[in-house]
Amino acid sequence: NAGVTQTPKFQVLKTGQSMTLQCAQDMNHNSMYWYRQDPGMGLRLIYYSASEGTTDKGEVPNGYNVSRLNKREFSLRLESAAPSQTSVYFCASSERGYNEQFFGPGTRLTVL
């Protein structure tokens, strides 16, 4: 089992460009999450999907959109990137919302 995979690992964008971060899990988990990690801020929840077909805003959703494509895949889209979105993005999944979450390796995004 690969667990949670994310692509790409690194990305540099110019302000205003768009991109989609991909996440997939092979553990048959129901819930999936997107976080951003900034120094001294811990992990902050951007969006989550409690189950296939549902998505909900987290703590910092502005400037992002998500798609739960199927049970395995949960993508995060930046429509018009801003320097404030420079961060490390982690995808995670859990069997159910109150279980432990398993994290992917992260995407380091720089917006110039």
Added chain:
Amino acid sequence: AQSVSQHNHHVILSEAASLELGCNYSYGGTVNLFWYVQYPGQHLQLLLKYFSGDPLVKGIKGFEAEFIKSKFSFNLRKPSVQWSDTAEYFCAVILYGNNRLAFGKGNQVVVIP
């Protein structure tokens, strides 16, 4: 607002010293509690978790944590640290039925050989 507090953001220790990291949360209901570790350049990994039962929980790599409900705390301990324990440690709390895991801001631990 719900929150998770971790104190002493930066901790520097010598090998064989004992480590204790504090975690306090502000939720009033039933909670599930977690400690995650992030080694340099890696993703988060689960160290241990508490759902119910014995409030003293043992995790991987010699770590343990104690849930004290009356103090809303879930402190992490290790009696004797090693250089390889250099990492960032995150406490996380989920209110049962909420689906949203809240993280503390982390403790950066550096162990000097």
